[in-house]
Amino acid sequence: MNDWIPVFEAANGLEAHTLKGALESRGMAVQLKGEALAGALGELPMDLAQVTLLVRAPDWQRAREFVQAYQQQGHQSWRCGQCGEENDASFEICWRCGSGPGDPEH
Ligand SMILES: [Zn+2]
CATH class of the missing domain: 3.30.70 (Alpha-Beta Plaits)
Known part of the structure; x- marks a missing residue:
């Protein structure tokens, strides 16, 4: 083929x-x-x-x-679990508070 x-x-x-x-x-x-x-x-x-x-x-x-x-x-954008800020997909960590998208804590 x-x-x-x-x-x-x-x-x-x-x-x-x-x-x-x-x-x-x-x-x-x-x-x-x-x-x-x-x-x-x-x-x-x-x-x-x-x-x-x-x-x-x-x-x-x-x-x-x-x-x-x-x-x-x-x-896809993602929402920060710490501060609720919406982040662009190109950010690996929250631009506002610096926590990551994989952090489920609230
Ligand atoms: Zn944040």
Whole structure:
């Protein structure tokens, strides 16, 4: 089997490359589709191009799960158990009081 299956549509080249690197570091082969077209247009910054990530059939399930986890991580905020402040997902600890999201104490 040599099929490449679409697993994710990245909003831009940066996101595509971030995910590509993450999947490759987990031993999965990744191809990007859409990049070549954007490059051919020349003057458009690659960031504006939508890019499809392709993986091989045996890796698809694993890649899909990773991508879904990545998406949730990227879009979910969390509420601090100490002070109740809402924090962006990119913060590992509460920006207000410094406690972590895994701390269930109240
Ligand atoms: Zn807090």
